[in-house]
Amino acid sequence: MKTPAPSEYRTVLSKVDWRKYEELLAEMAGDSRRDRFTNRTARFAFDRGRLEMMNPLEEHDRCYKLIESLLLVVTDELDQPLTSYKTPTLKREDLQIGAEPDAGYYMQNCDRMDGKRTIDLAVDPPPDLILEVELSRSSFNKFAIYAQLGIPEVWRYISKPGETFLKGKLFIHYLAGDRYVEEDHGLAFPFLSAGRILQFIDQSDVEGLPKALRDLRLWVETTV
Template sequence: MVVTLQLRQIDVQPGQYLTLREISWAEFEAVLEELGEHRASRVAYYQGLLEIRMPSPEHEVDKELIGDMVKIVLDELELDWEPYGSTTFKRSQMAAGVEPDTCFYIQNARQMIGKRRLDLSVDPPPDLAIEIDVTSKTQLSAYVALGVPELWCYGGGKLQVFVLNQTEYVEMETSPTFGNLPVIEGILQFLQFSLTEGSSTARRAFRQWVREALAQ
């Protein structure tokens, strides 16, 4: 007997994820439509495997603070950037789709100004995507297929930088986007600082740290 369930009948608890196998591209599109745009869950799809994740409160706090610190660095460096948050990036030709925790167009910022509908067969993928607590190969495979050049993964107190090298990600010590500025070291330092002093104080202190580092 085949049992068919609708997504509204399934609860995914915060910090957990649901894996669905043998999902066609049409079914993936239907899932996105049923879930809607205004939701907390994130999805990742790669060649028939679909994951639906529900972030935990800790996950969301880390995502927001890391994203805010990236914005601070970009502004202090006077780099143009366009934020695309957890936009759904997908390409049917690659059978891949993913929703980052947050992401930015930096190198390609100018051509993305004013764009509210994306088509990755024409538009570039985001230049930098950030994921918190990556636990599956589905997400990474989707990022590779979509050609996202730089991916940051935060978890377990570590912030790893991966740069796309044709068909795989290679871990780097520093972010090529930010040159010699020790951004990863600084973000980790002020994430820890935020645990005792709060996010607002941490953001202000991080901005001062960036300015002092740039002045050296």
């Protein structure tokens, strides 16, 4: 009998105040510093007193690394700076909201974020682009949270745990007013479609990352 794929666990608590949310964030940050070899720490989403806790699977890290390698090649070919944050905590106490996507990227404000280990949205601009890997559905409206935080663009990779994880779907959303619009191309890289990103992920899985990166670099050189 085939062993079932592991699943993510989500727990939602009500009536959690901001102070407790901050305490949990600090506790998790301390745990990750003590155990630097693990990525399986809880991630939090907070929305005006409701707290969702999720334990990510290793697939989150695999997808993050693939997308990051794609972005590194693209920005290198464009001679464009890129500053990345893995699992950044994006929160605003005045709005009583917070979330932790798989990654956040700066292209326009790299100079302002130079040397900063964390993002403080009280003084820092929001990332130009964030990546969300979804292996299970959140009970929160993450788009509403990200819209209030002013995130211009969201990439969502939706799949299921297991051997076929890299056969998922990718969606590009950009902020238009106070809501997100789904499009085939985004704002940060208008020449790069969701289909081309999926092609890169699939090629990495089938033919290996080095060849996928070489082909991607050639594609950018002849396309942009």
